[in-house]
Amino acid sequence: MAYSLRVSGIVPESIVDGPGIRYAVFVQGCPHRCPGCHNPQTHDFEGGQDMGIGEIAAQIEENPLLTGVTFSGGEPFCQAEALYWLGLKVKAMGKNLIIYTGYTIEQLLVMEKRRSYVGKLLRLADTLIDGPYVESLRDLDLPFRGSSNQRIIDVKEYFSKQGRGEQAERESGALITV
Numbered sequence: 001m002a003y004s005l006r007v008s009g010i011v012p013e014s015i016v017d018g019p020g021i022r023y024a025v026f027v028q029g030c031p032h033r034c035p036g037c038h039n040p041q042t043h044d045f046e047g048g049q050d051m052g053i054g055e056i057a058a059q060i061e062e063n064p065l066l067t068g069v070t071f072s073g074g075e076p077f078c079q080a081e082a083l084y085w086l087g088l089k090v091k092a093m094g095k096n097l098i099i100y101t102g103y104t105i106e107q108l109l110v111m112e113k114r115r116s117y118v119g120k121l122l123r124l125a126d127t128l129i130d131g132p133y134v135e136s137l138r139d140l141d142l143p144f145r146g147s148s149n150q151r152i153i154d155v156k157e158y159f160s161k162q163g164r165g166e167q168a169e170r171e172s173g174a175l176i177t178v
């Protein structure tokens with residue numbers, strides 16, 4: 001299947017959307033409407049333009065200087081399926097993947113029960129920067145975030161800790177599955 005993304009913009013070499021030189025994909029469409037959002041042009045789901053994920057992957061592949069790729073927005077998890085397939089290509093190139101989201105990781109874990117690609121995309125990321133932008137918590141000194149409620153989450157470590165916690169609960173008899 002040829003997937004396409006609704007894209008607000010691409011920054012082919014960004015140094016502000018995560019460490020190193022990154023290819024940043026800003027998707028179009030965001031349901032969060034955070035007051036004070038710096039990218040209001042990305043909110044309208046009818047705005048932006050379509051881009052094939054093959055075209056985006058080719059642009060990433062031809063730049064050997066890239067450290068990684070960042071999915072931002074807009075809300076990436078509103079286009080989880082297409083971004084999952086693009087993310088797979090990114091990972092196959094050996095690039096690191098950062099995803100920004102206005103949802104918390106806990107909300108994504110609830111959402112994945114209804115929309116499996118939300119969970120698949122989440123698990124593909126190396127780093128998740130989660131939570132809405134909260135203007136009253138704005139902090140210009142924070143690296144790669146706008147407000148102090150947003151967390152930089154090492155996704156592999158998060159799931160490995162979660163797995164260890166569930167294992168311990170199972171061993172103590174505290175976790176009962178039916």
Ligand code: SF4
Pocket residue numbers: 030031032033034037038039040042073074075101102132133
């Ligand atoms: S989640 Fe991001 S793009 Fe969406 S409204 Fe909030 S700050 Fe803006």
